[in-house]
Amino acid sequence: MSSNPTSSTHYRACNLCEAICGLEIQVEDGEITSIRGDADDPFSRGHICPKAVALQDIYRDPDRIKHPMRRTATGWQRLEWDEAFDFAAERLRATQEQHGRDAVGAYLGNPNVHNYGSILYGPPLLRTLKSRNIFSATSIDQLPHHVCGYFMFGHQLLLPIPDIDRTDFLLVLGGNPAVSNGSLMTAPDVKKRLKAIRKRGGQLVVVDPRYTETAKLADRHLFVRPGSDALLLAALLHTIFDEGLTSTRLVGIVRNDVDRSAEHEGFDTVRKITAAFPPSRVAEATGIAADEIRQLARDFATAPSAVCYGRLGVSVQEFGTLCQWLVNVLNIVTGNLDRPGGAMFTRPALDLVARPYGGGSYARWRSRVSGLPEFGGELPVAAMAEEMLTPGEGQIRSLVTVAGNPVLSTPDGRRLEKALAGLEFMISIDFYINETTRHADLILPPTSTLEHDHYDVVFHTLAIRNTTRYSQPVFEPEEDTRHDWQILTELRYRLEDDPKRLERGPSLEDGPAQTLDAGLRAGPYGDRAGAEGLSLSALKVAPHGIDLGALESCLPKRLKTPDQKIDLAPTIIVDDIKRLGNRLNELSAPGSMVMIGRRQVRSNNSWMHNYPRLMRGKDRCTLLMHPTDAERLGVSTADRVTITSKIGSITAPLELTDNIMPGVVSLPHGWGHGREGTQLATARNSPGVSLNDITDPSRIDAVSGNASVNGLPVEIVVG
Numbered sequence: 001m002s003s004n005p006t007s008s009t010h011y012r013a014c015n016l017c018e019a020i021c022g023l024e025i026q027v028e029d030g031e032i033t034s035i036r037g038d039a040d041d042p043f044s045r046g047h048i049c050p051k052a053v054a055l056q057d058i059y060r061d062p063d064r065i066k067h068p069m070r071r072t073a074t075g076w077q078r079l080e081w082d083e084a085f086d087f088a089a090e091r092l093r094a095t096q097e098q099h100g101r102d103a104v105g106a107y108l109g110n111p112n113v114h115n116y117g118s119i120l121y122g123p124p125l126l127r128t129l130k131s132r133n134i135f136s137a138t139s140i141d142q143l144p145h146h147v148c149g150y151f152m153f154g155h156q157l158l159l160p161i162p163d164i165d166r167t168d169f170l171l172v173l174g175g176n177p178a179v180s181n182g183s184l185m186t187a188p189d190v191k192k193r194l195k196a197i198r199k200r201g202g203q204l205v206v207v208d209p210r211y212t213e214t215a216k217l218a219d220r221h222l223f224v225r226p227g228s229d230a231l232l233l234a235a236l237l238h239t240i241f242d243e244g245l246t247s248t249r250l251v252g253i254v255r256n257d258v259d260r261s262a263e264h265e266g267f268d269t270v271r272k273i274t275a276a277f278p279p280s281r282v283a284e285a286t287g288i289a290a291d292e293i294r295q296l297a298r299d300f301a302t303a304p305s306a307v308c309y310g311r312l313g314v315s316v317q318e319f320g321t322l323c324q325w326l327v328n329v330l331n332i333v334t335g336n337l338d339r340p341g342g343a344m345f346t347r348p349a350l351d352l353v354a355r356p357y358g359g360g361s362y363a364r365w366r367s368r369v370s371g372l373p374e375f376g377g378e379l380p381v382a383a384m385a386e387e388m389l390t391p392g393e394g395q396i397r398s399l400v401t402v403a404g405n406p407v408l409s410t411p412d413g414r415r416l417e418k419a420l421a422g423l424e425f426m427i428s429i430d431f432y433i434n435e436t437t438r439h440a441d442l443i444l445p446p447t448s449t450l451e452h453d454h455y456d457v458v459f460h461t462l463a464i465r466n467t468t469r470y471s472q473p474v475f476e477p478e479e480d481t482r483h484d485w486q487i488l489t490e491l492r493y494r495l496e497d498d499p500k501r502l503e504r505g506p507s508l509e510d511g512p513a514q515t516l517d518a519g520l521r522a523g524p525y526g527d528r529a530g531a532e533g534l535s536l537s538a539l540k541v542a543p544h545g546i547d548l549g550a551l552e553s554c555l556p557k558r559l560k561t562p563d564q565k566i567d568l569a570p571t572i573i574v575d576d577i578k579r580l581g582n583r584l585n586e587l588s589a590p591g592s593m594v595m596i597g598r599r600q601v602r603s604n605n606s607w608m609h610n611y612p613r614l615m616r617g618k619d620r621c622t623l624l625m626h627p628t629d630a631e632r633l634g635v636s637t638a639d640r641v642t643i644t645s646k647i648g649s650i651t652a653p654l655e656l657t658d659n660i661m662p663g664v665v666s667l668p669h670g671w672g673h674g675r676e677g678t679q680l681a682t683a684r685n686s687p688g689v690s691l692n693d694i695t696d697p698s699r700i701d702a703v704s705g706n707a708s709v710n711g712l713p714v715e716i717v718v719g
Helices: 055-060 081-099 110-114 116-129 143-153 190-199 229-242 268-274 279-286 290-302 320-333 381-389 413-421 484-496 499-504 512-522 536-540 577-588 606-610 627-633 681-685
Strands: 007-013 022-028 031-037 069-072 075-078 104-108 134-136 169-173 203-207 220-222 307-310 362-366 373-375 398-402 425-429 442-444 465-468 546-550 593-596 623-625 640-644 649-656 664-666 712-718
Touching (some): 031 055, 081 425, 081 484, 104 116, 104 381, 143 362, 229 279, 279 290, 307 320
Parallel strands (some): 104 134, 169 203, 169 307, 203 220, 398 425, 425 442
Antiparallel strands (some): 069 442, 623 664
C-alpha cells in the first residue's frame, strides 16, 4: 500500500470466473478509482476481462442486502443476526424431527467454488444436516469430468488439464476458452496462449456446432451435430487403432484387461468398442465427412505432442460421461497423458487430492423418484424439483440454498418455482433477492468479495501452471455484517445445539485463513519440508502471487486407484456404449431444430446481469439461427420468435448468423429476470428469457445423471 492514508493500492485475484486474473485496485477516500490487470502477476501477466471492472459495482450495488431479511405477508422484514440464526435452526430442526433427516434439502450454487470460505465451511454444515438430498451446480455442468476422474484415476479431482503453453496440437470439443477464459482449465490471457500455439508451428482445431470466438483463432473449425460428439471421438479412436497409431508409452500404468494380449496390454476393450464406429458409419450422424475424421485422427496421433479438451458442450448432453471418458482415452492411447504438451495433472500448493477425504463415491444411494445415482454425496439436480413435489417418505419439505439461483440455472425452472412455493420453509445464504431467493422465508446475506480475504482452492487445482496467490481484503466489512463462513458456522452450531460453541462463536482466528495456512504448510511446497517453504505468511509478502512452475509428469504416484493404475475401461462407463450405438440411427435421421446454450464474456452467472458496467450495449439474449433455416421457417432478423420444447415455450428476438450450423439454434444461459418479486433493478431492465424454462429434466446423461441441456429438440415460429 502507498504511504498516503487516503490513497491505497491493493493486489488480489478476480473471483468472477475461473481465470483468477491478478488485479491492481486503486482506492481513494474509500472509493475505487480504478481496476486494472496486475502486470506483475506471473500467471495472468496483466490481462483482465470486462468482468473484473464490475467488482466495484458488486461492492456498491444498492440492491445488495446486508442484514438478515424475513419474508412476511406485508414484505421483507429485517431481523437481528441472533434472532435470524435461532429462527433458521428452529425451523430446520422441526422439519427433520417431524419428517426425517432427508426432509431438509440443500442446493449449492456455482459461486461457492469461487469462495474459499464456502468451500471450507459449507461441508461441515451439510454433514450436520445428514440429508441425502444435497444438490449443486456440479450436475448441470462438469459432473461427467468428476465421474471419469473417480473411476479412471481414483479421485474426482484428478482431472487432466491441457498443457496449452507447450502443446503442438490442441483439439477443442464443446469449449470456448476465448470467452470462458478456460473452464476446468484455469488459463488467464487464454487468447494469447491459443495464438501462441500457431505461432510456434502448432495447430488449433475446434469442433463445435457454432463458429465460436475460439474457432476464429483456430487453424480448422468443424461443425458437429449436437449430441454426436461421442460418435466422433469413437471414430477418431477407431482410426487410431485401425492405422496402428497408438502409443505404448502408458501401457505400464494402465490396468490390464481380463482378456489382455501381450501386444496391446490394457487397450483391448477400447479397441473392441471403437471397432463398431468407423468414420464412414458416424459421418452422417456427426455432420463431419469420414475423410475429415480420419485426417483429424492422424494429425492428432502424429503430432509431437497433442491434447484433446472437451468441455461444457460435451458434458451437458445425453452422452456426457462417454464423451469425457473418450477424451481421456484419446489422450491416453496416443501417449499424451502425463507428458508436457499433453493432458497433465496439477500439483497445487493446497492439495485437495492429497487430503484423506473427498475422493468421490458413486450410487451409495439413489434419488427417491427417478432413481438417479448419488455422486460425492450429492444427487443430480435434475431430480430436485420432483423430490419436492412428490409426496412420501423422504420428500423435501425445507430447503437451504447457498449462493445459487437454480430457478434460472437448472432444467424446467418453472416447475422448480412451483416446488419452491410449496415448501414448508426455505433459507437462502445470498446477498440478493433473486428469482430463487424470493421464495425464501429467510435470507442471510454474506459480505461481498472485496470485504474478505480470498484464496482459489479449486482453480489452482485446475490451472495450466502450478501457481499460488492469497488476496487480502480491500475494504473492512461494514458494521454488523457476517462473512459467509461465519454464517455457515453459526447455523451449524445452532443445529448442533452446542452451548459452549454458541457462547464462543466463530471468531476470525478460527476462520478459513487458519485452515489455509495449515494446508499450505502440509502441502507439496510447504515449510514443513524446509524453512523456505510455503505458508500463509510467505504468501502475504508476495501479493502478486508465486509461480511454482510448469505442470510436471507425476504418474503413477499421483493416481489414487488401489493399485495405482489407470482403469482405461470402467465397466459402468463402457456399458453405456450400447446406448450410443442404439441412438446412432436416430442421430443420423433428419429431425427437428435443436437448441444449444452459449457463454458470453460479460456474464458467468445470472447475478452478473445486475451490474451496469456489464450490461451496456445491445440486447445479448438473442436466439442465433442460420439464414437458411430462417428462410425455410419464414422468419427474419427483425422477428421475435417463439421457441417451444416438450415442456413449454419462451419468446426471444432472432439474430441471423452464418456462425451457427444449419439445424441448430443458440440461446445464452442465465437470463430470465422478468419474474415478479425480485429486487434486481438493472437485470429487470434487460430481463431476457431463461432457456431453462424449456429444458427437459428427463433428458440426462444416463451414467452420471448430469442434466442434458444441449441438443434440446425445439420448434420455432414467429410470435
